[in-house]
Amino acid sequence: SYVLTQPPSVSVAPGQTARITCGGHNIGSKSVHWYQQKPGQAPVLVVYDDTDRPSGIPERLSGSKSGNTATLTISRVEAGDEADYYCQLWDSSGDEVFVFGTGTKVTVL
Amino acid sequence: QVQLVESGGVLVKPGGSLRLSCEASGFTFSDYYMSWIRQAPGKGLEWVSTITSNSGYTDYADSVKGRFTISRDNAKNSLYLQMNSLRAEDTAVYYCAREMATVTRPFNSWGQGTLVTVSS
Numbered sequence: 001s002y003v004l005t006q007p008p009s010v011s012v013a014p015g016q017t018a019r020i021t022c023g024g025h026n027i028g029s030k031s032v033h034w035y036q037q038k039p040g041q042a043p044v045l046v047v048y049d050d051t052d053r054p055s056g057i058p059e060r061l062s063g064s065k066s067g068n069t070a071t072l073t074i075s076r077v078e079a080g081d082e083a084d085y086y087c088q089l090w091d092s093s094g095d096e097v098f099v100f101g102t103g104t105k106v107t108v109l
Numbered sequence: 110q111v112q113l114v115e116s117g118g119v120l121v122k123p124g125g126s127l128r129l130s131c132e133a134s135g136f137t138f139s140d141y142y143m144s145w146i147r148q149a150p151g152k153g154l155e156w157v158s159t160i161t162s163n164s165g166y167t168d169y170a171d172s173v174k175g176r177f178t179i180s181r182d183n184a185k186n187s188l189y190l191q192m193n194s195l196r197a198e199d200t201a202v203y204y205c206a207r208e209m210a211t212v213t214r215p216f217n218s219w220g221q222g223t224l225v226t227v228s229s
Contacts, residue, residue: 001171031213035154042204042219043154049213086154090214097170098144098156098214 002091004101011107018074020104022087025068030089032070034063038083046085047072074106082108111135111218113205118223125195125227131188131205131220139163139183142208144216145190147201147225157203158190173199195227 004024012018022032032050035043045054047063050070060075074081087101117129129145144159158169158179167179178191188205202224206216 033213033215035216037154042221043216044219045209045215045217048209048215048217049211054217088154088215095171097168098146098159100154100156103153 001095002089002097002099004087004089004099006085006087006101006104008102009105009107011109012074012077013109014077014079016077018077018081018106020072020074020085020087020106022070022072022101023068024089024099027068027070027089028065030091032063032065033088034061034072035086035088036061036081036083037086043086077106077108079108082106111207113207113218113220115203115205115220115223118203118225120226120228121195122229123196123227127192127195127225129190129192129203129205129223129225133186133188133205133207136207136218138181138186141210142214143181143188144206144208145179145188146204146206146216146219147199148204148222149198149201152201155201159208160188192225195225197227199225200227201225 034047036046037043050065051063062073085104112134115131145157160167160179176194180189202222204222205220207218208214209217
């Protein structure tokens with residue numbers, strides 16, 4: 001089955017930039033989505049189709065992709081960005097399943 | 110605005126059954142594919158099942174195939190998950206989620222979740 005690998009944790013000081021990676025086989029040919037989940041809350045879609053932001057998501061959150069790695073970048077990090085972040089894609093080949101990454105805990109120092 | 114409200118989560122014994130419900134409002138429910146996604150305590154997200162807008166197609170994760178059944182009633186704006194032969198590893202918060210109407214199918218709206226605990 002398809003696997004998306006993320007670092008378990010990322011720590012960043014306020015005002016700095018956090019980068020969360022998501023690796024998977026042939027991810028360059030697939031569309032990656034990103035979710036933010038704060039403690040006790042449901043996930044929220046923050047980036048879809050690699051780089052697009054839903055309405056209401058600040059420009060400080062941005063997505064990119066290069067080779068077999070997708071990246072969510074949080075610029076000018078704020079205390080409110082502390083959360084778990086998950087990448088996700090729909091694997092339309094093979095079993096046609098939805099796959100979530102392993103998740104990354106972002107800690108604001 | 111879009112609202113999804115899950116219900117039905119309780120404590121159930123291994124081998125038992127349960128039906129979860131998700132009531133939708135704020136959008137034309139019959140236009141959208143819907144999914145169930147779960148999260149075990151302290152763990153990551155796991156997709157469980159999906160159903161197309163007219164119930165013509167359903168799909169399941171291997172971990173629940175043959176035990177869970179997804180369904181919907183568009184007249185009632187409701188999504189369901191029938192869960193049979195429950196196991197301890199099914200313990201999780203279960204979210205219903207709406208898929209964006211695009212070919213890449215991100216989940217752009219989520220409910221607050223309902224907790225299912227499987228324990229003797």
